[in-house]
Amino acid sequence: MSYELIALLMFASMMVMLLTGQRVFAAIGVVASVSALLMWGDGGSEMAFSAAMKLMKWYPLLTLPMFIYMGYMLSESGIADDLYKMFHVWFGPVRGGLAIGTIALMVAVSAMNGLSVAGMAIGASIALPELLRRNYDKIMVTGVIQAGSSLGILVPPSVVLVLYGMIARQPVGQLWLAGVTPGLMMAGLFVLYIGVRCWLQPSLGPALPKDERSVSWREKLLLLRAGILPLFIFFSMIGLFVLGYTSLVESSAIGALAATLAALIKRRLTATVMEETLRKTLGVTAMFMWIILAALCFGAVFDGLGAVKAIETLFVERLGLSPWTILILMQLSFLLMGTFLDDTAMLVIVAPLYVPLVGALGFDLVWYGVLYTITCQIAYMTPPFGYNLFLMRAMAPPEVTLMDIYRSIVPFVMVMILGLVLVMAFPQIAMWLPEMVYAR
Incomplete structure (x- = not known):
């Protein structure tokens, strides 16, 4: 044989x-x-x-439990709730403002977590009931929460990029930095879509009534304090790493410690919070290790087996496909697999073939890690078995049906495909930051 x-x-x-x-x-x-x-x-x-x-x-693997712990600590201690109250007041007077604030909340949660599950849980439990109560269109807002939570696997500290770095044998620090600009760009595209759509159709995202907007500037500024602790956590972790003061593993330990101190300062570090955080951290970490x-x-x-060389010979020599054609076919296969597999399963199944092939075709493996992660974002939201679709169905109120959830993701998937195309066409969107930092 x-x-x-x-x-x-x-x-x-x-x-x-x-x-x-x-x-x-x-x-x-x-x-x-x-x-x-x-x-x-x-x-x-x-x-x-x-x-x-x-x-x-593999020493960088120590970062995995640290970041998972940090995300669950922030989620269980309710610090994300405070952030949403701040965004609610500042963005509420704008059409679609609460939906835009939800995207901002998801970016903040992503920068403190590294997983999409926490963003989905926070969005579905905190933002969704509030948006529905204020007459936001249920189809649009379920799409907003699903799209926003998917940023957790792209914005550092992305756990998915840690896994990719392990399997592709690429430096996690460069992968994280490469995900910053595409992640912020994707969030910006979401905000642009929401703003334009709600401006054209105000009924989809009405502004807050005047009586609820009557918040003094003093109160608004006091609410900004909710962002101080998350900014402190993010800078203590990513900022010190980018500036060269800490290593990757040291940054993860500082982030975990900062999250615990934040919960302590807020007087929310109870025995229940610690127990839930540790239990969930252990479960998710063990799963990823296996x-x-x-x-x-x-x-x-x-x-x-030499299967990688055989596939390279098939595509390049026998079929005569160009490197870019092969790359596009790879991304399409990821989208197809995403309809019935999660991101980790996709990476495990195709990494032994795709990663060496991408390197042999002359593409940068750090840049390809960002492409893979964006494709996973899209796959998270594609029927019939998109990961975020089922999470939303489990967490959404009864009036949000499965068909509503399927319909909600269509425009956001289109926006994400646009983001994927932009990063493919202009690789420096992803590569300028790691090149600048590591050139020093």
Whole structure:
């Protein structure tokens, strides 16, 4: 049996196991382990052992539990609630202002979290009821929350970029910096769309009534205090790292400590908050560790098969496709897989093939990490099995139906595709900041 056929059988077996509802790490790890044992006998067991040792020796992996802890601490202690009150007062008088404020809230949460789940939970529990109560269009606002929460996997400290850096063997610091400008650009495009749409159709996002706008400037300025602690956390973590005072792992530890101190200052660091934070941090961290371990094992088997070289020969030599055509096909395949897989599963399945191929075609792997992450953002919101669609359905009130949720994401997906095209056409949107910082 040829190695190409073996590789195809591995992919088919993995997809079948995923469709049966098996956990991602189990489906991928079992296929990789069994394939290694069948092809190389007892020696194949060394692959899984080697992958485990490689995982344990990867020092930047220490950032993973730190950032997950930080995000859950801020969420459980209610600091995000204070931020939304501030945005509510400052943006309320504008048409669509509360929706624009929700995007700003999501950017702030993303900069303190690194996961989209926390943004979705905060948006659905805090912003959505308030927006619906103030007669915002339910279809538009559910799209706003889903799109805004997806920024959590692009804006640093993105956990998805940490996973990509591990699998692609790229520096996480550069990946984070590369995600800053595209993340802010994407948020800006969301705000522009909301502003224009609500200006043309005021009924979608009415401004606050005059009696609710009568807040003195003194009160408005006092509300700005809600942003002081999040800014302190963000600067203590990312700012010190960019300025070169701390390493990546040190920054993650400072961020976790700053989040705990913020909860303590707010007098919200209760035993319940700490218990929930630690329990959720442990669960999510363990899940990611198992997935990375399975991905490394799967990648090792593919390296041994030479499947990467075979696919490169097929695309470049036999089919004669240009590098850009191959890159576009890769992104389209991500969008297709995103209809039934989450971001981590997509990365694990195709990274052993795509990442070496991208490097062989002459593209920058840091830049490609940003493209992959933006594509994951889009995949999070594409039916029938988009991750954010199900999260929203679980958290939304009964009057928001599944069809409402599906309809809500259409314009935002179009905006995100525009953002993806811009980063592909102008790579410096992503690369100027890491090049500037690391050139010093």
